[in-house]
Amino acid sequence: MxxxxxxxxxxxxxxxxxxxxxxxxxxxxxxxxxxxxxxxxxxxxxxxxxxxxxxxxxxxxxxxxxxxxxxxxxxxxxxxxxAAPDPVIAQPTGVAYSLFSSVEARGLVQTSVVRVLTVRADGVIAPRLGLEESTPLVHLERLRLADDRPLALDRVWLPASVGEPLLDVDFRRTSLYEELARTGIAITGGQETVRAVIPSRAEHDALGLQPPSAVFSVQRTGTSSGVPIEWRHTLIRADRFALTSTLNPGPGATEPPSGGIPVSTLTPSFG
CATH class of the missing domain: 1.10.10.10 (Winged helix-like DNA-binding domain superfamily/Winged helix DNA-binding domain)
Structure with a gap:
């Protein structure tokens, strides 16, 4: 200098x-x-x-x-x-949740930029839903915003038999689960895996991140009455999202002493 x-x-x-x-x-x-x-x-x-x-x-x-x-x-x-730090969206684990509802419950406005909404076959995704590889699927990809700032890049696949009624929905300001409920289908359970990944450069740009930044990678199979109807892959910014888990005593364990902390809040430095 x-x-x-x-x-x-x-x-x-x-x-x-x-x-x-x-x-x-x-x-x-x-x-x-x-x-x-x-x-x-x-x-x-x-x-x-x-x-x-x-x-x-x-x-x-x-x-x-x-x-x-x-x-x-x-x-x-x-x-x-x-800038003042963003409020963190805390999400309990072990429950079927809607990201839309979690964001709005924190007092933030959730909107979406719809990047893809189409019907197509996907030989990789269909078997994850227990379907033949050639089965038509509705694919919805959105950039999820909280108070107009990028929060998550969300990609969802549904069997066309389930998702076709949603092709005319304006997803800029509504929840997929709410729209499914309007058709008489509710997500009642499923499985979810969360891990840390480094997104691609295009995903960095979409999420407004400075590379290299790690994010939460959330892979979910959503079920309705035990039947898989949704496969989802979501990349979520770690600086705006946290997972919380209530810990129960294991076999032979005792409750924490007075003043102990029974709730574990997981706030990893990944997204």
Missing amino acids: SEGPSGPPAVRLDRSSSTPLWRQLAHDLRSRLDRGEFGRGLPGEFELGLQYSVSRHTVREALRQLRVDGVISTGRGRRPRL
Whole structure:
């Protein structure tokens, strides 16, 4: 670093890189924020332009990305500041749940961007539902948002015999389970596996994550009266979602002493 024209250190960006300057700037500012260099607030646009020798347009694009990522908050007439932490959506394990309902119960507004809604065969997914490989399936893919910020990338497959009545549904502001219930079908059980994965670059971008970020990978088979009718794969941001589990005494175990903690809250650093 060297001294900039107004005193603060000038920061060099790689102008030969294929990565846009605004994205490099956003990445560097995020790193500096993580190191606590700015405290709770960032310098103004003009000062940042001097430090990085870039235009105010470049600075604004970088700040816009940090705002979309939930790193900072901005407002007319005031400098960008670190954003308040997002409320975490806590979901108990061992119950059939709707992500839509879990988000709304936390006081957030859940909306979706529908990326795919179609009928097609899938020789990998159909057997997971106990069907022949050539069986038509309804495939729904949504980017799930909580208060207009990416939360989850959700992919669902249903037998066409179950899902075809839903092809005309506007899923931007409703729950799949609610819409299934309108047709007389309720998800009453199933199996779910949760693990940590590193999503693809396209999935990073869709979820508004800085690579490499790990996420929750949730694979679920949903059943209605014991019959598999849903196979789902959801990638959920770890910084906005947590699993909670109530622990019961095992064989030979005793209740925790007074003051003990009977509820375990799992908040992994993956998504």
